[in-house]
Amino acid sequence: MSRKIFHTLLSVREAVEEVVKRVKPAPKGVEEVGLEEALWRILAEDIYAPVDHPPFDRSEVDGYAVRSIDIEWSDELSPVELRVAGSVRVDEEPGIACRPGEAIEVATGAMVPMDCDSIVMEEYTERTGEVIKVYRSTSPGENISTAGSDVSAGDLVLLKGTRLGHEHIALLAGLGVGRIPVYVKPRAAVYSTGDEIVEPGEPLSAGKVYDVNGYLVTSYLRELGVDAVFKGRLPDDYEILRNTIESDLGSYDMVFTSGGTSAGIRDLVYRVFEELGEVVVHGLKTKPGKPTVIAVSGSRLLVGLPGFPLSCYMILRGVVKPIVSLMTGLREDERIVEATLPVRVRKQVGKTWLIPVSLVEGVNGYSAYPVSFSSGSIASLIYSDGYVELPEDLDTAEAGSRVRVYLFRDPPSPGRLNIIGSNDPLLMELLRATRLAYSSRVLNTGSLAGWHAVARGEADIAPTHLLDEETLVYNTPFLKKFNLEGKAVLIRGFDRLIGIVTAPGNPKKIEGIEDFLRSDVRIVNRVRGSGIRTYLDHHLKKILSERGVPFTRVRELVKGYTYEVKTHTAVALAVRQGRADAGIAVGYVAELFNLGFKPLTWEEYDLLVPVEKQGKPGVRRLIDALVNKEIIEPLLQGKYGRYYRIPVNAGKPKHNR
Numbered sequence: 001m002s003r004k005i006f007h008t009l010l011s012v013r014e015a016v017e018e019v020v021k022r023v024k025p026a027p028k029g030v031e032e033v034g035l036e037e038a039l040w041r042i043l044a045e046d047i048y049a050p051v052d053h054p055p056f057d058r059s060e061v062d063g064y065a066v067r068s069i070d071i072e073w074s075d076e077l078s079p080v081e082l083r084v085a086g087s088v089r090v091d092e093e094p095g096i097a098c099r100p101g102e103a104i105e106v107a108t109g110a111m112v113p114m115d116c117d118s119i120v121m122e123e124y125t126e127r128t129g130e131v132i133k134v135y136r137s138t139s140p141g142e143n144i145s146t147a148g149s150d151v152s153a154g155d156l157v158l159l160k161g162t163r164l165g166h167e168h169i170a171l172l173a174g175l176g177v178g179r180i181p182v183y184v185k186p187r188a189a190v191y192s193t194g195d196e197i198v199e200p201g202e203p204l205s206a207g208k209v210y211d212v213n214g215y216l217v218t219s220y221l222r223e224l225g226v227d228a229v230f231k232g233r234l235p236d237d238y239e240i241l242r243n244t245i246e247s248d249l250g251s252y253d254m255v256f257t258s259g260g261t262s263a264g265i266r267d268l269v270y271r272v273f274e275e276l277g278e279v280v281v282h283g284l285k286t287k288p289g290k291p292t293v294i295a296v297s298g299s300r301l302l303v304g305l306p307g308f309p310l311s312c313y314m315i316l317r318g319v320v321k322p323i324v325s326l327m328t329g330l331r332e333d334e335r336i337v338e339a340t341l342p343v344r345v346r347k348q349v350g351k352t353w354l355i356p357v358s359l360v361e362g363v364n365g366y367s368a369y370p371v372s373f374s375s376g377s378i379a380s381l382i383y384s385d386g387y388v389e390l391p392e393d394l395d396t397a398e399a400g401s402r403v404r405v406y407l408f409r410d411p412p413s414p415g416r417l418n419i420i421g422s423n424d425p426l427l428m429e430l431l432r433a434t435r436l437a438y439s440s441r442v443l444n445t446g447s448l449a450g451w452h453a454v455a456r457g458e459a460d461i462a463p464t465h466l467l468d469e470e471t472l473v474y475n476t477p478f479l480k481k482f483n484l485e486g487k488a489v490l491i492r493g494f495d496r497l498i499g500i501v502t503a504p505g506n507p508k509k510i511e512g513i514e515d516f517l518r519s520d521v522r523i524v525n526r527v528r529g530s531g532i533r534t535y536l537d538h539h540l541k542k543i544l545s546e547r548g549v550p551f552t553r554v555r556e557l558v559k560g561y562t563y564e565v566k567t568h569t570a571v572a573l574a575v576r577q578g579r580a581d582a583g584i585a586v587g588y589v590a591e592l593f594n595l596g597f598k599p600l601t602w603e604e605y606d607l608l609v610p611v612e613k614q615g616k617p618g619v620r621r622l623i624d625a626l627v628n629k630e631i632i633e634p635l636l637q638g639k640y641g642r643y644y645r646i647p648v649n650a651g652k653p654k655h656n657r
C-alpha cells in the first residue's frame with residue numbers, strides 16, 4: 001500500500017472554503033413538526049404573524065368598562081356613580097356598548113365592549129345593586145390591551161435559521177402556529193479511536209483515559225441541529241474500518257472520528273477516507289488542530305478530528321461549526337467581543353494559534369486571559385468564554401495588544417466574581433456554601449499571577465500565600481513590592497498546615513527538610529514564586545550554609561529539585577505514583593490521596609482585594625463567610641479541621657508590618 005505524502009497544510013478559513021466549495025452543504029429538506037417536537041429544531045421559514053395578538057381588545061383586570069370622560073372628576077372624596085348596564089365574561093361577545101353614565105362589568109381577559117375606553121379595577125369601586133361608586137378616574141386605554149398591540153398580523157416575528165427555544169415556541173403557540181416548518185436534520189455517526197480510551201463509568205487502569213471526544217463531538221453536533229449518534233470505538237483494522245464507514249455512508253450524511261496516532265489508526269482512517277472519498281483537508285496550519293483530516297464523498301462528509309479534547313473542540317468550533325451549520329440551516333451570528341491581552345504570548349511563526357480565553361471585565365473593558373495552552377485540557381472547555389486567534393506570521397503577541405474574542409457562549413455578566421490566584425479547597429467550599437460559586441469564575445493561576453491581575457484591575461479577589469524571602473512574612477510585604485499600597489487591601493483569610501508528603505507509612509523515614517539532601521530521596525518541587533518554594537529554598541539555604549556548601553549546588557545535592565509542578569495536588573500525585581519520595585504541600589491533599597504527612601508550619605492564606613472592589617456584594621459575602629460560624633464550623637468539624645484554622649483577625653484587613 002502506498003504511503004501518503006502530506007498535502008499542503010491549510011488555514012482554518014481555507015479548510016472551510018475548500019470543503020464548502022466541494023460539498024455545497026445545504027439542508028436536506030423541510031419537514032413540519034408539532035410544537036412539542038420543535039424544541040432546538042432549526043426554523044426553515046421566516047414566520048409572519050398569521051393573526052393579531054391579542055386577537056381582540058382585552059381587559060387586563062377584573063372591574064368595570066367605562067368611558068373615562070364620565071369619571072374624570074372622581075376621587076376618594078367625591079366618587080362618581082355609574083349604572084351597571086351588564087357584564088361580559090371571558091369567552092363571550094359583549095352584546096352591549098357603553099353609554100354615558102353607564103359601566104359594564106368585565107372579567108380579566110374578557111372582550112372590551114364598544115365605546116368603553118378604559119377599565120376601572122373593582123377595588124376602586126363600591127357596588128350597591130346595579131349602581132357603582134367609582135373612587136378613581138381612568139385615562140383612556142387604561143387596563144386595556146388592544147388587538148394586535150403585542151404582535152400585529154403580518155409582522156415578521158421569527159427568522160429562518162433560528163434554533164427554537166422555549167421563548168420562540170411560546171410565541172408560535174400564541175400566534176396559533178401549530179405545525180412548524182423545520183429543516184430535516186442531517187445525520188452523523190461519531191466514533192472514537194485509541195486503545196487507551198475507556199468508556200466513562202468503567203474502571204481506569206494505568207495509561208488509560210476516559211473517552212471525552214465521543215461525547216463531546218456527539219453533543220456538540222446535536223447542539224448544531226444534527227441527528228448525531230455516538231457509535232463507540234473503532235478498531236485498528238483496515239477491513240472493519242472500511243466496511244463500517246462505508247456502510248455508515250449509506251445512512252449518515254457525516255462520519256466523525258477523533259484521535260489516532262497512538263495506535264497508528266490515523267493512517268488507517270486516512271486511507272479509508274481516501275478510498276471512500278476525496279481528501280480535501282489533510283492537516284491544518286493551526287495550533288491546536290494540525291492532525292485534522294476532512295474528506296468528501298458526494299454530499300457526504302468524513303471528518304477526522306484531533307485526539308486531544310481541547311484540540312478537538314477548537315476544530316469543532318472553528319471548522320466544523322461553519323460547515324455543519326450550512327447543513328442544519330442554523331444561522332447564528334459569530335459572536336465577537338474586543339478585549340485586551342493581559343499577558344505576553346510567545347508563539348512560533350507559521351501557525352495560527354487558537355487560544356481559549358477567559359474574559360474578565362475591568363475598567364477598560366474586557367481582558368482575555370489565556371486559559372490553558374495544553375491541547376489535552378478539559379477544564380479549559382468550562383473555564384473559557386471564547387478563543388482568540390493569533391495570526392500565522394506573528395511571533396509574539398505583546399501584553400496590552402487588542403484581540404477579538406470569538407465567544408463560545410454568552411459573555412460574562414458584570415456581576416461575575418473573578419477570583420484569580422491561588423487555589424484552595426476550603427475557599428471553594430466557602431464559595432459553595434455562600435452560593436457564590438454559581439456566579440464566580442475561579443482561575444487557578446497561582447498567587448503571583450493573582451497579584452498581577454489585581455494590579456491590572458481584573459480580579460475582584462486574589463487568594464494568595466506568598467512568602468517574602470527577606471522577612472519570612474506572608475503576603476503583606478508584596479503590597480509595597482507591587483506598588484499596591486492604598487490601591488488594594490489584604491483581607492486576613494485562614495491558615496493552612498503545610499508539611500512533607502510521603503508515601504503511605506513513610507517507608508524512607510523522611511522526617512524533615514534535611515532528609516531532602518539524602519542520596520536515596522527524590523523530591524518533587526513547586527514552581528518558583530510559590531510560597532512553598534520560597535519556604536523550601538529558605539530552609540535549604542540555611543542547612544547548606546551550616547554545612548558550608550554554597551546554595552548553587554542545590555540542584556546536584558537535592559534529587560528532583562528541578563522537577564517542578566504547579567499545584568499541591570500534583571505534588572501528592574507525584575508521590576503517590578512513585579515519581580518522587582517527598583514533596584511539600586498542604587496537608588489536606590496528603591489525606592485526599594492517603595499519603596504520609598509530616599507537618600512543618602502554618603501558611604497564611606489571605607485574600608487580596610482591590611480597594612474599589614471591597615464593596616462589591618459578592619466580595620463582601622465571601623469575606624463575611626470567613627467569620628460566619630454557621631458556615632465555617634461545619635467545615636472545620638469535618639475533613640478540613642486538621643489542616644485549617646481560622647485566625648482571630650480573619651475577615652479583617654492586614655496591615656503592613
Ligand SMILES: Nc1nc2c(c(=O)[nH]1)N[C@H]1C(S)=C(S)[C@@H](COP(=O)(O)OP(=O)(O)OC[C@H]3O[C@@H](n4cnc5c(N)ncnc54)[C@H](O)[C@@H]3O)O[C@H]1N2
Nearest residue numbers: 192210211212213214259260261262290291306307308311
Ligand atoms: N512528534 C510529534 N508529536 C505530536 C505531534 C507532532 O506534530 N509531532 N502533534 C501533536 C498534536 S498537535 C496532536 S493534536 C497530537 C495528535 O493526536 P492525534 O489526533 O493523533 O490523537 P492521539 O494521538 O490518538 O491522541 C492524542 C491524545 O488525546 C487523547 N485522546 C484521544 N482520543 C481521545 C478521546 N476520545 N477522549 C479523550 N482523550 C482522547 C489520547 O489519549 C492522547 O493523550 O499529537 C501530538 N504529538
Ligand code: MOO
Nearest residue numbers: 288289290311375
Ligand atoms: O493540533 Mo494539536 O491539535 O496542536 O494539539
